[in-house]
Amino acid sequence: MQIFKILLLLAASLLASCSTAKTAPHNVAHENLIIYYDPEVGNEALLRAAKQYGSEILYIYNNINGIAVTVPHDTPLQDAIKYYEGIKGVLSATKDMKVQLD
DSSP: OHHHHHHHHHHHHHHHTOOEEEEOOOOOSSOEEEEEEOTTTOSHHHHHHHHHHTOOEEEEETTTTEEEEEOOTTOOHHHHHHHHHTSTTEEEEEEOOOOOOO
16 A cells, blocks of 8 residues: 555656646647657657648647647648657657546
């Protein structure tokens, strides 16, 4: 039971320490992606590719090496995921979603 409490506190502290460097209005009309990148590669190429692709950069997560972007209108979600996963240094691209903890 003590280990569970420690793990729960650790998870809560990690979530509380997440910060964003840039924000933009949330795009509720279309899908968004969370893209994680290798910190040794950095996010410069990823940010350039996002702009070229027509995505809006919603957030830059410095503590977890990720960004949130919009999927351009008229672009299927799976096509956008495949595009971003093909960029050097990208570890994964997943659909942004809300998760409720009970």
